[in-house]
Amino acid sequence: MDNQADIVKATATDANLPSYEEARQSFDWAEVEKQFSWYATGKVNMAYEAIDRHVEAGYADKVALYYSDANRDEAVTYGQMKANSNKFGNVLRKLGVQKGDRVFIFMPRSPELYYALLGTIKIGAIVGPLFEAFMEQAVRDRLDDSQAVAIVTTPALLSRVPVADLPSLKHVILVGDDLQLGAGQVDFKAEMAQASDELAIEWVDREDGLILHYTSGSTGKPKGVLHVHNAMIQHYYTGRIVLDLKDSDVYWCTADPGWVTGTSYGVFAPFLNRATNVIRGGRFSPQDWYGTIQRYKVTVWYSAPTAFRMLMGAGDDTVKQFDLSSLRHVLSVGEPLNPEVVRWGLKVYNQRIHDTWWMTETGGQLICNYPSMDIKPGSMGKPIPGTDAAIVDDNGNVLPPNRMGNLAIKTPWPSMMRKIWNNPAKYEEYFRLQGWYVSGDSAYMDEDGYFWFQGRVDDVINTSGERVGPFEVESKLVEHPAVAEAGVIGKPDPLRGEIIKAFISLRAGYEPSDELKADIAKFVKEGLSAHASPREIEFKDKLPKTRSGKIMRRVLKAWELGLPTGDLSTIED
Ligand code: ATP
Ligand code: MG
Numbered sequence: 001m002d003n004q005a006d007i008v009k010a011t012a013t014d015a016n017l018p019s020y021e022e023a024r025q026s027f028d029w030a031e032v033e034k035q036f037s038w039y040a041t042g043k044v045n046m047a048y049e050a051i052d053r054h055v056e057a058g059y060a061d062k063v064a065l066y067y068s069d070a071n072r073d074e075a076v077t078y079g080q081m082k083a084n085s086n087k088f089g090n091v092l093r094k095l096g097v098q099k100g101d102r103v104f105i106f107m108p109r110s111p112e113l114y115y116a117l118l119g120t121i122k123i124g125a126i127v128g129p130l131f132e133a134f135m136e137q138a139v140r141d142r143l144d145d146s147q148a149v150a151i152v153t154t155p156a157l158l159s160r161v162p163v164a165d166l167p168s169l170k171h172v173i174l175v176g177d178d179l180q181l182g183a184g185q186v187d188f189k190a191e192m193a194q195a196s197d198e199l200a201i202e203w204v205d206r207e208d209g210l211i212l213h214y215t216s217g218s219t220g221k222p223k224g225v226l227h228v229h230n231a232m233i234q235h236y237y238t239g240r241i242v243l244d245l246k247d248s249d250v251y252w253c254t255a256d257p258g259w260v261t262g263t264s265y266g267v268f269a270p271f272l273n274r275a276t277n278v279i280r281g282g283r284f285s286p287q288d289w290y291g292t293i294q295r296y297k298v299t300v301w302y303s304a305p306t307a308f309r310m311l312m313g314a315g316d317d318t319v320k321q322f323d324l325s326s327l328r329h330v331l332s333v334g335e336p337l338n339p340e341v342v343r344w345g346l347k348v349y350n351q352r353i354h355d356t357w358w359m360t361e362t363g364g365q366l367i368c369n370y371p372s373m374d375i376k377p378g379s380m381g382k383p384i385p386g387t388d389a390a391i392v393d394d395n396g397n398v399l400p401p402n403r404m405g406n407l408a409i410k411t412p413w414p415s416m417m418r419k420i421w422n423n424p425a426k427y428e429e430y431f432r433l434q435g436w437y438v439s440g441d442s443a444y445m446d447e448d449g450y451f452w453f454q455g456r457v458d459d460v461i462n463t464s465g466e467r468v469g470p471f472e473v474e475s476k477l478v479e480h481p482a483v484a485e486a487g488v489i490g491k492p493d494p495l496r497g498e499i500i501k502a503f504i505s506l507r508a509g510y511e512p513s514d515e516l517k518a519d520i521a522k523f524v525k526e527g528l529s530a531h532a533s534p535r536e537i538e539f540k541d542k543l544p545k546t547r548s549g550k551i552m553r554r555v556l557k558a559w560e561l562g563l564p565t566g567d568l569s570t571i572e573d
Pocket of ligand 2: 219359
């Protein structure tokens with residue numbers, strides 16, 4: 001808990017925004033609600049607020065979406081987004097899909113994905129987004145668990161949809177050309193061409209189902225998290241104050257909609273705030289990503305530590321080949337953001353990378369580095385206005401500053417999950433301490449009210465009587481010039497309880513050796529502490545990661561102990 005030395009001050013422009021303290025004091029969720037048309041009309045639907053409302057306000061010709069990949073290059077206006085999502089709503093209605101039914105989307109990013117997602121919501125059905133890379137078992141588990149009635153997919157992915165095993169799945173809607181349709185299959189393009197672009201939107205209750213997201217699977221079998229339309233209050237608000245989105249912004253969230261970041265902040269928050277949203281298909285490469293920022297003059301960029309670490313690994317010279325001067329606000333989510341990455345971002349992008357903490361279950365951002373706040377590299381920031389967080393012990397007692405414990409959020413907040421699908425007992429577990437949502441993450445709060453992530457509660461390492469958060473060790477490891485990424489686990493040890501074992505992937509140009517191991521261990525010992533230094537180091541070409549880019553420490557641990565690895569449905573190739 002000694003990594004607080006360097007503070008990155010808010011810039012002059014950021015400091016013009018309301019201060020964190022001011023914003024907290026004057027805050028009232030009821031005031032936020034007044035921003036929505038349903039506040040006056042009583043008619044609620046997320047997709048209406050995200051798209052149609054702006055069209056009615058005269059923004060039909062504003063670009064809602066820039067989409068590009070190797071083969072396509074398109075701009076979709078808010079007017080076109082309204083018309084196409086209406087059409088898809090009509091396609092579903094014609095098939096008999098009803099309010100509350102689950103409709104899954106399993107396809108690569110494309111404009112059609114966004115029409116389908118918003119169209120599903122417009123008729124009050126619950127949308128379930130899946131990563132295109134999921135294999136058959138992952139698709140089966142999710143469709144079966146949720147009893148989905150329809151899936152939107154492509155001919156290339158069809159073989160991974162085990163229709164025969166899914167009796168509730170009635171419609172397979174195929175997005176492709178020259179289709180040979182089988183039983184129960186529907187041609188997306190042909191139906192869209194015939195469908196009316198006028199739709200009677202299903203007005204729903206704020207507590208009606210919106211989206212069913214399966215979690216990343218970092219700690220175990222993914223959970224089906226249900227969110228409701230009411231979440232829009234938080235999406236809109238955090239889009240405004242955390243992403244700092246303005247009408248003039250060109251915003252790029254790099255997350256796939258298969259992960260909650262790709263919907264809450266890749267669809268809802270930007271559209272509710274009437275921003276222009278950039279979607280880039282295809283695979284990651286530093287050149288491609290920097291080229292995307294340069295081409296669209298991206299102003300606000302939301303990405304993840306794994307991406308920033310890979311960009312850092314690609315080197316500073318790559319950055320210099322591009323004009324990134326349009327950037328004005330950069331954010332990160334999904335994993336702890338290593339201080340080294342923050343320092344590097346400041347150096348090469350001249351940007352403060354703002355960490356944000358939240359989870360699939362929380363639906364929206366909760367602990368953040370507010371734009372006007374000073375950043376303490378390595379800290380997640382402070383709870384956003386309208387919410388409260390604390391570190392509590394296992395009995396719900398609030399712990400004083402600088403004590404590690406359960407990161408908990410005071411209930412409720414607008415985008416809180418409403419259900420774990422088919423698993424009420426799991427749902428109750430999060431709320432087991434009266435008045436609190438228990439996150440499963442371990443953290444501490446410093447005297448200034450900044451929160452510091454330590455690891456998943458189950459990943460905290462007990463070595464020779466000391467509790468060590470794996471994140472601190474991993475962050476020190478990636479400061480070593482040879483280390484690209486690091487995953488740290490506790491390995492049972494008869495003498496010390498547990499010892500620290502680090503799995504490390506090396507940067508280009510470095511070769512594994514015993515000398516390097518010794519040097520890395522020494523680096524942590526001198527830079528952090530003797531007890532936090534890994535007693536064992538193993539080099540790996542690649543660390544196991546989820547599709548959303550998180551290091552899967554449970555898989556490292558299972559490998560180490562020779563135990564079954566458990567559900568691997570979300571692992572990268
Ligand atoms: P599963 O719940 O299936 O095990 P998961 O927890 O990784 O997977 P997500 O909901 O995608 O699924 O991720 C939420 C978790 O990601 C948080 O509980 C936290 O551990 C981690 N996380 C997210 N943002 C941050 C952050 N800014 N700093 C540290 N950790 C973060
Ligand atoms: Mg989780």
